[in-house]
Amino acid sequence: MNLDFSDEQKQLRDQMRRFLSEKCPSAAVRAVLEGPESYDKNLYRGLAEMGVLGAAIPEEYGGSGLTHLELCVVAEELGRALAPVPVSSSIYLAAEFLLQAGASKQKELWLPKLAAGEAIGTFAMSEGQGRTTPARISAKVEAGKLTGVKFPVADGDVADFAIVMARDEQGKLSLYLVELTAAGVRREALESIDPTRGQARLVFDRAPAELIGTKGDGWHIASQVLDRAAVLMAFEQLGGADGALEMARDYALERMAFGRPIGSFQGIKHMLADMYVSATLARSNCYYGAWALVSGAAELPVAAATARVSATTAFQHCAKNNIQVHGGMGFTWAFDCHLFYRRSNALALSLGAQSTWETLLIERMSAGNAETAA
Amino acid sequence: MDFEDTVEEAAFRTQVRAWIDANAPKHLEDELKRASFGSNGVVSEDPIAAGKAWQKKKAEAGWACLHWPKEYGGAARTPIERVIWGQEEGPYAALTGVFTIGHGMCGPTVMSWASEEHKRKLLPPLASGEHVWCQLFSEPASGSDLAGLRTRAVKADDGSGDWIINGQKIWTSGAQYSDWGLLITRTNPDVPKHKGLTMFFLSMKTPGVEIRPIKQANGQSSFNEVYFTDVRIPDNQRLGEVGQGWEVSLTTLMNERLSIGSGMSTGFPELFRYCMEAEIDGRPAVEDSSVRSRLAQIAVKQSGLKYTGMRAISALSKGEIPGPENSIGKLVAGATMQDLSMFALDLQGEAGAVWDEDSPQQGRFQAMLMRSPATRIEGGSDEILRNIIGERVLGLPGDIRVDKDVAFKDIPTTGRKKK
Numbered sequence: 155m156n157l158d159f160s161d162e163q164k165q166l167r168d169q170m171r172r173f174l175s176e177k178c179p180s181a182a183v184r185a186v187l188e189g190p191e192s193y194d195k196n197l198y199r200g201l202a203e204m205g206v207l208g209a210a211i212p213e214e215y216g217g218s219g220l221t222h223l224e225l226c227v228v229a230e231e232l233g234r235a236l237a238p239v240p241v242s243s244s245i246y247l248a249a250e251f252l253l254q255a256g257a258s259k260q261k262e263l264w265l266p267k268l269a270a271g272e273a274i275g276t277f278a279m280s281e282g283q284g285r286t287t288p289a290r291i292s293a294k295v296e297a298g299k300l301t302g303v304k305f306p307v308a309d310g311d312v313a314d315f316a317i318v319m320a321r322d323e324q325g326k327l328s329l330y331l332v333e334l335t336a337a338g339v340r341r342e343a344l345e346s347i348d349p350t351r352g353q354a355r356l357v358f359d360r361a362p363a364e365l366i367g368t369k370g371d372g373w374h375i376a377s378q379v380l381d382r383a384a385v386l387m388a389f390e391q392l393g394g395a396d397g398a399l400e401m402a403r404d405y406a407l408e409r410m411a412f413g414r415p416i417g418s419f420q421g422i423k424h425m426l427a428d429m430y431v432s433a434t435l436a437r438s439n440c441y442y443g444a445w446a447l448v449s450g451a452a453e454l455p456v457a458a459a460t461a462r463v464s465a466t467t468a469f470q471h472c473a474k475n476n477i478q479v480h481g482g483m484g485f486t487w488a489f490d491c492h493l494f495y496r497r498s499n500a501l502a503l504s505l506g507a508q509s510t511w512e513t514l515l516i517e518r519m520s521a522g523n524a525e526t527a528a
Numbered sequence: 529m530d531f532e533d534t535v536e537e538a539a540f541r542t543q544v545r546a547w548i549d550a551n552a553p554k555h556l557e558d559e560l561k562r563a564s565f566g567s568n569g570v571v572s573e574d575p576i577a578a579g580k581a582w583q584k585k586k587a588e589a590g591w592a593c594l595h596w597p598k599e600y601g602g603a604a605r606t607p608i609e610r611v612i613w614g615q616e617e618g619p620y621a622a623l624t625g626v627f628t629i630g631h632g633m634c635g636p637t638v639m640s641w642a643s644e645e646h647k648r649k650l651l652p653p654l655a656s657g658e659h660v661w662c663q664l665f666s667e668p669a670s671g672s673d674l675a676g677l678r679t680r681a682v683k684a685d686d687g688s689g690d691w692i693i694n695g696q697k698i699w700t701s702g703a704q705y706s707d708w709g710l711l712i713t714r715t716n717p718d719v720p721k722h723k724g725l726t727m728f729f730l731s732m733k734t735p736g737v738e739i740r741p742i743k744q745a746n747g748q749s750s751f752n753e754v755y756f757t758d759v760r761i762p763d764n765q766r767l768g769e770v771g772q773g774w775e776v777s778l779t780t781l782m783n784e785r786l787s788i789g790s791g792m793s794t795g796f797p798e799l800f801r802y803c804m805e806a807e808i809d810g811r812p813a814v815e816d817s818s819v820r821s822r823l824a825q826i827a828v829k830q831s832g833l834k835y836t837g838m839r840a841i842s843a844l845s846k847g848e849i850p851g852p853e854n855s856i857g858k859l860v861a862g863a864t865m866q867d868l869s870m871f872a873l874d875l876q877g878e879a880g881a882v883w884d885e886d887s888p889q890q891g892r893f894q895a896m897l898m899r900s901p902a903t904r905i906e907g908g909s910d911e912i913l914r915n916i917i918g919e920r921v922l923g924l925p926g927d928i929r930v931d932k933d934v935a936f937k938d939i940p941t942t943g944r945k946k947k
Contacts, residue, residue: 155531155845157838223529403922418925420911423918430917431860434853435832442835445529464828512824513817519827520804520814 157441163227170231173204178235180490183350186238187493192312192343192352198239198271201228207245208269211253216266222382226389226444233393233469233501236493238350240274240309242390242504246383248275251317251329254382255367255375260331264315276313278304278332278356279376285510288327288373293320293358300332300363303355308504310334310354311343318363319372326370330363338362348500350493380505381458385443388458388465391501392440395433395465398472398494402426402479409480422479429472436461436468459515466502466511473498531838533612534845540609544591544616551585552620553578560619562890569622576660576705579626583657593631593655600639600647601655607844629701630654630661634710637780638729641767650708650729662706662732663780664697664754669941671699671905672912674712674781675721675774676931676939679756681713681728691715691728691766693736693759699906703739703752706732710780711761712773717937724936725773728765735759746898781908794864795896796830799823799872802888806875813875822871829864833857852921859913862903869897 159167177197186194201207210225211217218224225245232241249268252261252275267273280286281293281304293302300320307316315333322328334341338361344353367375403426406417416422443461446454473494477484484491502508533541556570556578563569570578586592587601594610596602605613614621635654639647653659670676679695693713703709709732716724732739736759741749768776803823806813813819836857840850872893873880879887883894904910918924931939 155533155537155838155842157529157531157835157842158846159529403924406924414928415925417918417922418927420915420927423924424911424914426922426924427859427914427917430922431856434836434856435829435860438832438835438839438853439828441529441839442831445531448529459824460828460831463824464832467825467828509817509821512821515824515827516814516820519800520812 157438157445159223159227163223166224167227167231169204170206170228171234173200174231174235174237178237180236180493183236183238183490183493186350192349193240193309194238197237198241201239201241202269202271205269207241207271208265210245211249211265211269215261216269218269222386222447223444225386226440226447229386229389230393230396230440233390233395233497234397236350236394236397236497240276240312240352242383242387243276243309243313244268244274246386247277247379248313248315248317250379250382251275251277251366251375254379255329255371256331257366260364260366264331267314273314274309274312276307276309276316277376277379278307278310278316278318280304280306285507291319291321291327293318295320295322295328295330295363297323298363299338299360300330300358301360303357305355306344306346306353307356309352310356311341311352316356317366318358319376320363322365322369324370327372328369329366329372329375331366332358332361332363336362346500348496350497351500351504381455382447384458384462384505384511385440385447387501387505388436388440388443388461391465391469391498392433392436394494394497394501395429395436395468395472398469398476398491398498399426399429399433401490401494402429402472402476405480416479425475425479429475432468432471436464439464455518456515459511459518462505462511463508463515466508469498470502537608537612537845541612541616544613547589547591548616548620551589553582553623556623557619560622563622569625575623576626579623580657582620582623583627587656592657593635596635596639596651596655601652608841611841611844624657626660626702626705627654627657629663630659630708633663633780634661634708634729637710637727637767637776640779641727641776642729643764646729646764654708659707660702660705661708661710662700662703664700664703664709664711665777665780666699667696668698672909674777675725676936677712677714677725679711679713680717681715681726681761684760689763691761691763693728693756693761695756697754697756698742698751700739700752700754701750703732703754704741708732709754710767712777714936715770715773718935719771720933721931721936721939722774723771725777726770727767727773727776728761729767730759730761730765734761745901746895748899794826794830794833794861795868795893796826796864798889798892799826799868802872802893803875806888808875819875826864826868826871829860833860852917855913855917855921858903858907859910859917862900863910865896865903866900869893869900873897 177200182194205218206228208217209220209228210222213219249265252265268275281290300318302320313334315331318330318332319327320330338359340357342355344355346353406422406426407415409416439461443457446457476494477491480489480491483489559570559572569575583592590603593602594605594613595607598604635651638650654661665674667677669678681691681693684690684692709730711728711730713726714724715726736757738755740753742751742753743749803814803819804812808816836853840854843850883891887894919926
């Protein structure tokens with residue numbers, strides 16, 4: 155049994171951590187939070203140059219030809235550093251859609267650009283308030299032209315193309331690749347709880363749309379890709395949870411009250427212990443998800459939902475208690491606690507909210523996978 | 529990443545599986561599988577005799593205390609082989625629960641601290657299941673603060689070098705069928721509490737030892753009070769130096785947390801099965817959205833514990849020492865089991881208050897409800913475990929101890945002001 159990363163993968167983790175501590179200190183996150191740019195272009199270019207954007211993209215499509223395990227390692231470190239870059243939209247989602255369902259020409263055209271950071275892709279599914287279900291999709295494609303409104307779309311303000319869930323001429327759900335710079339596309343950046351990750355409204359009015367995957371298979375493909383993205387996102391959340399825990403621990407060691415470090419008080423110590431418990435459960439579940447992702451296991455749907463639910467719980471738990479450990483200072487703009495808090499709550503909603511994943515997990519377990527997850 | 533055995537591990541597993549298949553008491557299998565936490569295991573025959581018989585059989589074939597050295601009754605196997613044995617033993621492992629404390633805690637302490645002569649005398653019959661051991665640590669006035677214990681050991685005034693023991697222990701699992709006990713005492717009340725302790729072992733048949741079962745809150749009696757009245761112990765039954773008892777006890781406690789925390793069930797598979805069977809408004813409970821949400825949260829805890837264990841096994845398989853993540857096991861499992869049992873009863877509606885053989889799964893969840901408070905206390909309370917995680921894993925400072933440099937006899941014994 156080897157439920158662990160290899161030595162080479164651990165080296166990659168260390169390399170990523172060094173790179174991000176230099177290129178993505180909290181000042182870089184704040185520059186996006188407070189500035190006009192919706193992501194850190196230098197950082198994104200740096201990641202492309204390191205070859206990590208294309209970690210799980212085959213070499214024939216301009217990637218590094220490693221595995222999704224390396225991408226999991228990368229995701230965890232991006233999460234820890236709160237990296238303000240569109241990796242989840244472009245790599246966990248758009249590249250996965252292309253890899254899973256794209257025609258050769260689509261892959262040849264877009265994957266090298268995604269790996270090189272020269273193009274950004276995203277996934278446009280939600281059409282407004284509430285849980286996205288098949289019945290909620292009303293965007294429609296007729297004669298190769300897409301009409302409808304998608305929001306929110308993560309990184310939709312900067313993406314070059316989106317994979318869009320829409321109804322085909324028969325009213326069946328299908329996926330379309332739509333270039334967002336084309337005529338017939340209007341996009342508006344949206345204010346959000348985490349401005350370090352862009353959100354947009356995309357309005358399509360007879361925009362050119364190219365089918366990706368089999369017609370009528372859209373929901374099924376999206377479900378498969380979302381499972382794969384959920385494992386990667388869970389690693390990003392895990393990194394964030396660990397980062398928030400570490401920040402809280404360090405403050406508890408340094409901050410004095412009543413003549414002693416606050417970490418010596420059980421009220422603080424036990425809160426930190428519980429954060430460690432959440433993060434540890436999430437880590438173990440993430441490793442399970444990573445195994446299912448790379449091994450092509452039939453239990454990937456259960457493993458992905460498990461990792462996702464656990465990591466969402468851990469990141470939210472650690473980020474909110476990080477503020478609590480810091481007391482009033484934790485609620486200032488100057489301290490980084492709110493960066494973790496914003497990110498934890500934004501990531502909890504991307505790819506579908508926690509309640510959606512909880513439902514998926516139990517649906518999938520009751521469909522016959524209970525033994526494997528138990 | 530994989531869940532596969534190495535070639536050596538697979539060969540070992542095959543060997544173990546074949547032996548268990550040929551030798552396990554299969555007539556007890558169903559009963560053992562049905563048993564839940566907080567209910568009796570084997571009831572169709574004497575559970576202690578059944579446990580001793582299985583342990584003896586294992587010992588004769590070289591499968592007892594796999595990780596112990598051969599000269600002490602073990603098999604000198606690697607940690608990963610011990611894990612594989614445990615996986616393969618499956619439900620039959622519950623049969624030998626009577627030896628958990630002896631094999632997991634008393635044995636390692638004797639191995640670390642006793643004379644060679646005593647090790648060769650005491651350990652083989654412990655390994656083979658001939659002798660049962662108990663741990664005489666907690667007292668009515670010292671639980672989490674174990675070093676506050678009051679049982680006195682005083683040198684006999686006859687020049688024999690013997691020790692005379694007086695006092696009371698409590699929460700002693702299995703004292704009523706134990707042959708030997710590991711006993712921590714106070715030998716010097718004039719020094720700070722951790723410095724005046726001394727460890728001994730003794731036969732539970734020694735004159736002056738009286739065992740009284742405790743009727744627990746759930747109605748069972750698996751724990752005992754043990755009273756010592758002028759019990760005489762020869763000095764060669766001392767483990768470690770006089771005054772070194774605290775250090776000796778840490779060997780035991782470290783092992784206690786390891787053996788109790790690993791592989792604990794939360795009861796999730798049983799709850800899930802129940803939610804598949806139970807109905808809400810004519811539909812399976814598992815289709816209800818609030819049920820799904822609660823179940824999912826419990827599922828990820830169960831799964832997180834399972835894969836945390838597998839990460840530890842992965843480290844063992846590579847010959848590494850597992851990280852500190854295993855310290856979360858009992859903390860998570862205990863609280864989860866308690867929440868889970870309350871949730872299961874909630875789904876039973878008003879009938880959840882009834883606890884008889886017609887209750888779902890023979891009253892398993894009612895039994896769990898009534899037993900689970902103890903899980904959060906025994907072997908290190910939730911609060912002590914959080915201190916351990918906070919201090920040893922996260923590196924936070926210890927609490928300020930107001931009794932640290934005070935002679936034991938001067939430490940206050942009540943929080944109320946004396947009238």
